[in-house]
Amino acid sequence: MADHIEIGRLLRSETVGFVFGCKLDQIDSPSFGSMVRVKMDDHYQIFGLIYDIRIQDDGLVKQLITSDTLVNEAWLDTRGNRTVPVEIGVLALGYMLDDQVSQLLPPRPPLSLDEIFLCTPEEIAAFTSAGRMGYLRHIMRDQNKPVAELLAAHLKNTREVQEAEGHSEWFDAAVEELITLMKDDYPTLMTVLGVVDELESSQDGRLG
Amino acid sequence: MTEQQRSAKTNSGPLGIITGGGLKENLKARLTIPASEVQEGAFVVVDDKLDKWTFYGLITDLQLWATDPRYANEDLGGRLSPRLAKLLREQTLYTNAEIMNTLMMERGPDPVTETEAYFDWYQEVLDEKIRPQPAKTVPQHHAPVRLARAEDIALIFGEEGKKSFFRIGDTLEQGHPVCVNLDKLVQRSAGIFGATGTGKSFLTRVILAGLINHGKTAVLIFDMHNEYGPDDTASDTGMRVPGLKGKFPTKVRMVGLGRNATIRGERPDYTLEVAESDITPEDVLLLSQELNLRETTATTLDALRSSFHGDWFHEFKKMRSKATIKDEEGKTIAAPDSVQVWAEKKGVNVSAAESLHSKLGRLFNAPYIVEQPAANALQQMIDNLDNGQHVVLSFGDHEKDLDYLFVSNLLTRRIREEWEKRTNAYRSGKQGAPEPRPLVIAVEEAHKLLNREMASQTSFSTIAREMRKYYVTLLIIDQRPSQIYDEVMSQLGTRVTGWLGDSDDIAAVLTGLAGRDALRGMLARLQPKEEVLMLGWGVPMPIVVRSRRYDDAFWDELLKFKASARKNNAVFDELDF
Numbered sequence: 001m002a003d004h005i006e007i008g009r010l011l012r013s014e015t016v017g018f019v020f021g022c023k024l025d026q027i028d029s030p031s032f033g034s035m036v037r038v039k040m041d042d043h044y045q046i047f048g049l050i051y052d053i054r055i056q057d058d059g060l061v062k063q064l065i066t067s068d069t070l071v072n073e074a075w076l077d078t079r080g081n082r083t084v085p086v087e088i089g090v091l092a093l094g095y096m097l098d099d100q101v102s103q104l105l106p107p108r109p110p111l112s113l114d115e116i117f118l119c120t121p122e123e124i125a126a127f128t129s130a131g132r133m134g135y136l137r138h139i140m141r142d143q144n145k146p147v148a149e150l151l152a153a154h155l156k157n158t159r160e161v162q163e164a165e166g167h168s169e170w171f172d173a174a175v176e177e178l179i180t181l182m183k184d185d186y187p188t189l190m191t192v193l194g195v196v197d198e199l200e201s202s203q204d205g206r207l208g
Numbered sequence: 209m210t211e212q213q214r215s216a217k218t219n220s221g222p223l224g225i226i227t228g229g230g231l232k233e234n235l236k237a238r239l240t241i242p243a244s245e246v247q248e249g250a251f252v253v254v255d256d257k258l259d260k261w262t263f264y265g266l267i268t269d270l271q272l273w274a275t276d277p278r279y280a281n282e283d284l285g286g287r288l289s290p291r292l293a294k295l296l297r298e299q300t301l302y303t304n305a306e307i308m309n310t311l312m313m314e315r316g317p318d319p320v321t322e323t324e325a326y327f328d329w330y331q332e333v334l335d336e337k338i339r340p341q342p343a344k345t346v347p348q349h350h351a352p353v354r355l356a357r358a359e360d361i362a363l364i365f366g367e368e369g370k371k372s373f374f375r376i377g378d379t380l381e382q383g384h385p386v387c388v389n390l391d392k393l394v395q396r397s398a399g400i401f402g403a404t405g406t407g408k409s410f411l412t413r414v415i416l417a418g419l420i421n422h423g424k425t426a427v428l429i430f431d432m433h434n435e436y437g438p439d440d441t442a443s444d445t446g447m448r449v450p451g452l453k454g455k456f457p458t459k460v461r462m463v464g465l466g467r468n469a470t471i472r473g474e475r476p477d478y479t480l481e482v483a484e485s486d487i488t489p490e491d492v493l494l495l496s497q498e499l500n501l502r503e504t505t506a507t508t509l510d511a512l513r514s515s516f517h518g519d520w521f522h523e524f525k526k527m528r529s530k531a532t533i534k535d536e537e538g539k540t541i542a543a544p545d546s547v548q549v550w551a552e553k554k555g556v557n558v559s560a561a562e563s564l565h566s567k568l569g570r571l572f573n574a575p576y577i578v579e580q581p582a583a584n585a586l587q588q589m590i591d592n593l594d595n596g597q598h599v600v601l602s603f604g605d606h607e608k609d610l611d612y613l614f615v616s617n618l619l620t621r622r623i624r625e626e627w628e629k630r631t632n633a634y635r636s637g638k639q640g641a642p643e644p645r646p647l648v649i650a651v652e653e654a655h656k657l658l659n660r661e662m663a664s665q666t667s668f669s670t671i672a673r674e675m676r677k678y679y680v681t682l683l684i685i686d687q688r689p690s691q692i693y694d695e696v697m698s699q700l701g702t703r704v705t706g707w708l709g710d711s712d713d714i715a716a717v718l719t720g721l722a723g724r725d726a727l728r729g730m731l732a733r734l735q736p737k738e739e740v741l742m743l744g745w746g747v748p749m750p751i752v753v754r755s756r757r758y759d760d761a762f763w764d765e766l767l768k769f770k771a772s773a774r775k776n777n778a779v780f781d782e783l784d785f
């Protein structure tokens with residue numbers, strides 16, 4: 001199994017999702033559409049999907065931006081030692097209890113300062129293959145989020161993982177489920193499929 | 209083709225689910241297979257294991273639907289990759305089928321889990337204690353729908369070779385045999401319809417061959433165009449078409465009209481001549497249109513009958529029209545054997561009598577009408593029919609409407625009277641009076657005899673109305689059913705119809721039937737050849753079939769079936785069953 005990469009600790013949480021923080025120099029690992037997990041104890045962990053990465057300003061940053069010269073030391077110090085964390089929003093997708101994956105919302109959210117790990121390909125494959133793709137509805141629930149791009153990014157990432165695992169049929173099944181869930185919302189579905197299509201063609205172009 | 213589609217095609221797997229509908233309107237089913245996999249007229253079964261009933265119906269319409277019309281309006285292929293477009297189409301675009309819910313039958317126990325109970329139930333089905341009945345309720349939501357299997361069709365329409373079931377064709381989709389119950393077919397008058405060139409004559413041959421082979425019914429065929437008795441050549445393919453006489457040489461008697469009649473160069477078994485004394489004034493009145501008779505004709509004919517009784521035709525024929533002689537004073541007067549003298553004596557309008565005499569010239573000159581026929585061919589025909597033989601009356605060279613109308617009506621009247629007499633004797637319990645053999649009279653160009661003007665005067669309409677009261681029914685064959693009097697049409701038990709182009713003809717065929725609107729479209733869209741719609745009282749439910757081909761294979765099968773049935777009977781006899 002790949003190494004477990006810790007990418008931050010929990011700032012705040014609720015049933016449908018949570019926000020964790022990390023330092024600016026940890027920002028290379030998590031990305032929009034990545035799957036993460038929070039280990040609550042040896043039996044219970046929560047899975048989520050990054051939908052937002054937010055870097056807040058503070059007084060020092062404002063001062064540095066308005067200063068005439070920005071010295072390199074100050075820039076490095078602000079990046080490396082800043083006390084304001086990068087805030088990363090995560091949608092809860094489900095949980096695992098005693099090795100049983102559930103794609104329902106977790107019974108209780110993670111607690112402050114719980115460690116957040118980036119999911120390994122095996123974990124992604126295991127979670128997304130379990131059940132009947134019910135977790136996709138959690139992604140579509142909040143229309144204030146960039147649902148189309150988030151779904152597209154998730155499908156792209158997961159498709160790569162599933163195909164590497166030999167599950168080439170996963171992508172079609174996921175798109176079918178997506179269509180089933182969203183077919184009553186024509187504009188959103190067409191936007192999502194448009195983005196998926198764009199990703200597919202850019203991937204095909206790259207492969208070609 | 210997906211697994212589901214393949215299953216639907218080969219094993220009659222589910223083709224959709226019930227989504228709505230009712231008893232007044234058709235059932236609606238959402239198809240899970242492409243529309244191209246089923247066709248209008250397909251016989252389907254709503255087969256829900258959770259339901260008490262199994263439902264049988266016909267697909268009467270297919271409609272393209274979308275979960276949102278925008279998916280249908282958008283050119284998905286132009287906007288998305290073929291793969292995504294396909295996935296989207298499969299989920300959002302679909303076909304709805306309308307199903308005419310016609311029959312339902314009590315569902316039996318599960319043959320796997322309740323085998324013993326299933327066999328008991330199946331025995332009751334075989335014993336016809338449990339039969340399909342008209343649909344009086346509807347299936348549940350999401351009940352699976354599938355194409356009928358051979359066993360479903362056998363259950364509803366009967367199994368070929370068993371009892372009196374005769375295969376008339378096969379279902380369109382899967383080619384399962386569809387039978388007609390010959391005993392039931394002849395219980396009421398039946399009709400075979402179709403525009404010219406739709407295979408009406410071939411289908412009629414098939415049915416007649418079935419009836420003759422079955423052997424329980426006598427058949428009298430008025431063969432106006434010499435098609436049914438002798439061998440023929442198909443007008444479209446040029447292929448040889450075997451006649452009924454050639455295939456049933458001892459069972460079928462060919463009768464020619466007129467003493468010297470030949471049928472396609474061959475001598476018939478015997479010839480028929482009409483005795484002048486057999487002609488009644490009503491037989492002449494029937495020809496009013498054909499002979500352009502006046503309204504005064506009835507009065508003149510009445511006077512003729514009161515003057516000469518049964519010899520009226522002979523006596524009238526002998527009279528001379530406008531014949532004169534010189535009297536003793538040299539004055540020109542009407543001859544004593546002139547029409548005028550008779551008319552004046554009887555107080556009949558002279559010009560009306562003269563006109564009638566002139567117009568009846570066509571009958572007076574008909575070579576098959578004689579004062580004294582050489583043999584009593586009519587009695588021979590009746591005896592043949594009574595003895596289980598079948599008679600094909602070929603009109604030979606007398607193919608004119610006048611000959612056909614006159615002879616067919618006269619014979620039918622006489623035969624019907626004979627059957628009525630026998631029926632009354634049988635019903636009154638007269639000693640030794642046997643039950644009359646059911647008789648089917650096949651009439652071509654039926655609209656000429658059963659149109660609105662003539663229907664009330666001919667024996668044919670009487671037979672159609674009486675159903676099988678006197679053991680005589682009609683098999684009418686026609687291309688213009690709209691010309692047939694609707695009261696007669698509504699009495700037809702079984703209707704077998706090929707393609708009809710005229711909307712009036714289509715409406716006429718559906719007269720008096722439930723679900724006319726649904727069937728109308730189906731009838732209009734039949735293939736011009738070999739596809740026929742069977743409907744009416746004589747069939748459990750309407751069904752579109754690809755009619756059986758009238759070829760060597762047909763005869764081989766038909767005669768083989770008979771031979772094998774005989775063989776089985778012989779075995780049973782030996783076993784003292």
